Amino acid sequence: xxxxxxxxxxxAVKESDVVDQVSCFNIAQMVRTTLCPLYVNKFFKxxxxxxxxxxxxxxxxxxxxxxxxxxxxxxxxVKGSYVQEFLQNQEALFPLLPASLVTRxxxxxxxxxxxxxxxxxxxxxxxxxxxxxxNTNPFLDQTTTLADLHWLPAFIGFYNxxxxxxxxxxxxxDPTLFPRPATTVPTALFYPVLTFWLSxxxxxxxxxxxxxxVATGALGACTSVDGVxxxxxxxKGGAFVDNLFTDEDNTNAIISLRKDADxxxxxxxxxxxxxxxxxxxxxxxxxxxxxxxxxxxxxxIENLTLTTLGFSILGIAxxxxxxxxxxxxxxxxxxxxxxxxxxxxxxxAMVGIKLNGFSVTxxxxxxxxxxxFTAHIAYSFLRxxxxxxxxxxxxxxALVDIFPPMLSGALTTFISxxxxxxxxxxxxxxxxxxxxxxxxFIMFLNGxxxxxxxxxxxxxxxxxxxxxxxxxxxxxxxxxxxxxISPKPSDRDxxxxxx
Numbered sequence: 001x002x003x004x005x006x007x008x009x010x011x012a013v014k015e016s017d018v019v020d021q022v023s024c025f026n027i028a029q030m031v032r033t034t035l036c037p038l039y040v041n042k043f044f045k046x047x048x049x050x051x052x053x054x055x056x057x058x059x060x061x062x063x064x065x066x067x068x069x070x071x072x073x074x075x076x077x078v079k080g081s082y083v084q085e086f087l088q089n090q091e092a093l094f095p096l097l098p099a100s101l102v103t104r105x106x107x108x109x110x111x112x113x114x115x116x117x118x119x120x121x122x123x124x125x126x127x128x129x130x131x132x133x134x135n136t137n138p139f140l141d142q143t144t145t146l147a148d149l150h151w152l153p154a155f156i157g158f159y160n161x162x163x164x165x166x167x168x169x170x171x172x173x174d175p176t177l178f179p180r181p182a183t184t185v186p187t188a189l190f191y192p193v194l195t196f197w198l199s200x201x202x203x204x205x206x207x208x209x210x211x212x213x214v215a216t217g218a219l220g221a222c223t224s225v226d227g228v229x230x231x232x233x234x235x236k237g238g239a240f241v242d243n244l245f246t247d248e249d250n251t252n253a254i255i256s257l258r259k260d261a262d263x264x265x266x267x268x269x270x271x272x273x274x275x276x277x278x279x280x281x282x283x284x285x286x287x288x289x290x291x292x293x294x295x296x297x298x299x300x301i302e303n304l305t306l307t308t309l310g311f312s313i314l315g316i317a318x319x320x321x322x323x324x325x326x327x328x329x330x331x332x333x334x335x336x337x338x339x340x341x342x343x344x345x346x347x348x349a350m351v352g353i354k355l356n357g358f359s360v361t362x363x364x365x366x367x368x369x370x371x372x373f374t375a376h377i378a379y380s381f382l383r384x385x386x387x388x389x390x391x392x393x394x395x396x397x398a399l400v401d402i403f404p405p406m407l408s409g410a411l412t413t414f415i416s417x418x419x420x421x422x423x424x425x426x427x428x429x430x431x432x433x434x435x436x437x438x439x440x441f442i443m444f445l446n447g448x449x450x451x452x453x454x455x456x457x458x459x460x461x462x463x464x465x466x467x468x469x470x471x472x473x474x475x476x477x478x479x480x481x482x483x484x485i486s487p488k489p490s491d492r493d494x495x496x497x498x499x
Contacts, residue, residue, distance in 0.1 A: 027404040035403065036396040039452055048453045052446075056339040059346025066349040069298040070247025071356045076427045095244040099289035100208075100236040101134065101146060101261070103127070120191075124184035127152055127283050131237070133264040134285070139253040141240035150237030151205040158197050159185045170196065191227045198222055208236045241291050247354065250295040257287045297357065305360050309341060312367045320375065326382055328460045333374045336454065340370045340446040347438055351430075358431045366439040372409065373447025377402045381455050395456040403448060410444045 038044055072091055077084035131153070135146045147153050160182060164175035171192050178186055185193055198206050211222035212233040219233055241257070244250050264285060313334060320330035344366055353359055380398035413436075420433035 027407060028400050031400050031403045032396075035399060039395060039399065039456065040392040045453050045457065048450060049457075052339065052450050055343050055346075060342040061346075063342075063346040063349050067345070068247055068349075068354045069251060069301055069356065070295065070354055071358070071427075072247070075354075075430075076425060078424050079426045092245075095249070096141060096240050096242045097244060097289065097291045099239045099241045099257075099287050099291060101131070101150065101239060101285055102236040102288055103234055103283050103285055120187040121184040123283070124152060124156070124190075128184075130261075130264040130283055130285055134257070134260050137257055137260045139241050139243055139249075139256055141242040144240060146237065146239040149239055151202075151208045151235060152237065154205060155194065155197055155202065156183070156185055158202060159189070159193055162193075191225050194222075195225050198225075208238070210234045236288075239287075241289070244291070247295070247298060250291060251298050254287075254292055254295060254299055261285050261287055298355075301355055301360070305355065305363065308360055308364055309367065312364050313338060316367065316371055324375070324379060324382070326378075326460050329378045329382060329455075332451065332454055332459070333371075333378050336374050336446050336451045337367060337370045339450075340443055341367060343442050343446070344439060347442065348435070351434055351438070353430055353435055359435065362431065362435050362439065365436075366443060369413075369439055370443040370447065373406055373443045374451050376406065377447060377451055378455065381452075381459055391456045391459050394459065395452050398455070399448075399452055406444065406448055410440050414440055 072087070074084050074087035074091060077087055131147055131150055134140070140146055160180045162180070167173055167175045167178065171189060173189065178189065194202075198209070206221065209222040210219055210233045211225055211230050212219055214229055214231060222230070222232065224230060225232060241253050244253060316337065317330065317334050320333055321327060324330045324333070341363060344363065348355070348359060377398055380401045381394050384394035384397040417433050417436050420428050423429050423433070
């Protein structure tokens, strides 16, 4: 006898006897009288297989084409609150985020020892070429452009506005040797003018510089730069990334901007690729900012999902092959598990769940849940009574064993998360109630409907379990009497009664 969600069973053990008192609606009896005749019907089997194969092909394709990536801030705000309304309006009406173009691996030269280093005016030409190349990216705002916000064009513009008297009085140079307007700041004046600029009108651009003290290697603000004791370690220039209406736009913008940054400076052969007779590479630059920090995870999330689920299935396969003692049964279980995840992936797009770290984690949890609904029915099929000669008989006996506890498990798991359906935050309702409820439904159907039908068609012969007579301890007698692993006609309905 077995207890179920709808059944209360009292069992007492006195020496070697087992006394059962059961008074309830017996799910096992319902399985015997209703489900077994249905499952052995060939038209039902055909219908199950056709529906299963159709969904296994169509749902993953639907998911790949329609499942969105990301998680908007409005998704995690309180439903109906002014915060959610504000975030929704911001996402819809202001599809723009700040970003910065950062220089990297730049060896800013010493102007007094430049025989084998890049001249500063040539470096400026190369960086201007990079800015020009990247500035045409369709995701960058063309109203206030990168060229408008970057420190270098502003710095060169400041130099061109310096008067001759200021050049002579402050910097001690002959103005006639430095004609203006110029396309770059001369190497000899770069650091003195930069320090002067940063201490005055250029202070607003000061946060775009990081300087290094040569003697100690310490990094800090660029309040006084001479290129000898203090040199520039890195710089950044501002920009605005526009046209970010969807999470897909966010990831596409990241990919596009990084590609342009990596390939920038392609016209160096014509402008500034040689210094002192030695060719040098263009400045290495990359983008950073809010967009790149929060949406980078979604650029490769499809590959991350495949890798995560692939290793999960591999681990499950190893355990099944070791403990099921039937390679063919293990393969059938893995096939049904894989199809279950495909079904779940496609359904996510239908209910508005997006692909992100939370849903990927739940997909992995769904695999573990699927093991519970598949491995037990498969193992029970293998351990079915020797009196069950056909696959249909073995399938029915396995269902009688496993269906009641699996139904109880599915219902209790659903009850445990149903309170999240009423959460004020739609995020919890969507990702921790709806998704888990869908996982339970899909995994239960595949484990308790699809897999038994497959086993009844191509299941293995199985093997016999040890007889209850070989067990001597009262505890084992009690366990086997309540949940017999090798049933006999005297302990269970005969195969004819089951059918």
